[in-house]
Amino acid sequence: RSGRARIEKMSSEVVDSNPYSRLMALKRMGIVSDYEKIRTFAVAIVGVGGVGSVTAEMLTRCGIGKLLLFDYDKVELANMNRLFFQPHQAGLSKVQAAEHTLRNINPDVLFEVHNYNITTMENFQHFMDRISNGGLEEGNPVDLVLSCVDNFEARMAINTACNELGQTWMESGVSENAVSGHIQLIIPGESACFACAPPLVVAANIDEKTLKREGVCAASLPTTMGVVAGILVQNVLKFLLNFGTVSFYLGYNAMQDFFPTMSMKPNPQCDDKNCRKQQEEYKKKVALLPKPEAVQEEEEIIHEDNEWGIELVSEVSEEELKNSSGPVPDLPEGITVAYTIPKKQDDCVPEVTVEDSGESLEDLMAKMKNI
């Protein structure tokens, strides 16, 4: 069972043997300006279960620089209704089994795994230390912490650590009936932390373990957990690689296919004193920012083509499009080629190529029709 050799430098060359060609194509498509930057980031994942394991696999396949995995659980056959772990791994620790699979998938990623419960006093200190020093370069903090746990106690521990360290993190969760979930971005001081509006069980200081019963368990589905892991890692990629809109909160209601979004300001009376401290520091930071200039009047748009006044504004001129396309086969009106030929035949496509507008075939066809 042989994996693949390590790759020193990400290449955009389109050959079957290149595991990064489809990711580097995000640059040519105009989605991400510097995809290789993914290799400079370290992400900590707490909880390597139904959501955390898929989250780790997605980041591994995307070529993240380093992953730190925290879990104290063992793989069981009862986990087989979710993606990632396989029956032959039953009995192994989740972090050990995950590391083995993930290294095999992508040997370019660095892994650091911790087989312990972060909520005990001693482990919590060690966890804090690894968040502060476990970055790609030892001594630097990690770039992001992801909470993929299934209980409030662990969420509160991560929240406490991140508030103290001023560490940005994302929370995720799936309901006990398996048909809803959410992800949430928490920037200490800027957005509400987990303690700013805690669940009643946390606010009342109840030990949630006393609420569980023998012989019954929560439901779970690979679909819901796969979707939650997918929207979580998508948010991570957008956050780290600076594209699209990063969501502060995105919910998933599977029964109705409803995806609510929102954002929540921090609570000035938050129980966590480090949250309140981060809020003060954020206020100071915002006060120091230059005042935004008065919004310029928008250029008037002239709508001549249709009675509804709708206009598609092209970011590439027709001339540019023609020049960049190279020889074009004889095609009927409204049809254009899917891809343009890059000018250089080098290993690497130049960082920003004018040869391609980054738009989909459908977008381009719609524009061509409009011209």
Next chain:
Amino acid sequence: RSGRARIEKMSSEVVDSNPYSRLMALKRMGIVSDYEKIRTFAVAIVGVGGVGSVTAEMLTRCGIGKLLLFDYDKVELANMNRLFFQPHQAGLSKVQAAEHTLRNINPDVLFEVHNYNITTMENFQHFMDRISNGGLEEGNPVDLVLSCVDNFEARMAINTACNELGQTWMESGVSENAVSGHIQLIIPGESACFACAPPLVVAANIDEKTLKREGVCAASLPTTMGVVAGILVQNVLKFLLNFGTVSFYLGYNAMQDFFPTMSMKPNPQCDDKNCRKQQEEYKKKVALLPKPEAVQEEEEIIHEDNEWGIELVSEVSEEELKNSSGPVPDLPEGITVAYTIPKKQDDCVPEVTVEDSGESLEDLMAKMKNI
């Protein structure tokens, strides 16, 4: 590398060795009334790439009765930026590699794989035959066809076959820039087929291969493909197991976290004569249905508790809740236990249990507070 033994009957017993406990819990939670029915269904998946392979894995882990896989491609290292396949499988046919992995994950599922391109004349006939006869019991049709292909030609072939056979299917797709996707349910005659409103390339009868260029490729992400596979299989589960709202169309725009839904009626001028035939048959079927009775006047709801007139209507009485909960630990106001004890300690929980309201802890807490 040993997997697990086959299991004759799905059990809801909550033990670490039961791979179905978390799925059978969907019954106790009130989401699905008869989860075991999943074993009676056969699903065909065309295209075992970034979306199809994860779709197959999710259905396998859910314990589907039978999967039929169609693909003619080989696994390449260039596929490693998406979930499922692993580097050591490079060079194997996708269906062969997938079958091996999936059998190992769940030996209770029946697999039938076809390593061919469904669009050639001969293969298309064989494909039609397997859709018609490859059900769980040979000679019966499959229950659902899923399109997870990456080109219009294959989609049109599936569309043609399903229109001729009156076979319900679901379509899926991911954009070439990797940041959007969709799923769609097509019931021939009832909802628009792929030919009812074809893409321009299809309508103009262009060979899409002539639109591709050497040395460039589409972008893809494990996140987007994982989300699309997740919402696809969720729709499959809702359709087959009869829960929640089945979506006719659900889109995913990853840049904005926007999830549009819609439904589209079939086109009476559709180019596909079998689509038009199915439309006629659907009209006849609808005409034969009993007229819906006049909608009864809704019971007036009295709002006494709050000035906004908002009321949560409990489906279980407080008395029922108390009786069903068994001995409850001493808890402060507003907190209740997460699970109730089932009355029987049998292997199987009765089909519909009055012991549990199927609501989440948060729902129940909110209600208790309101009482």
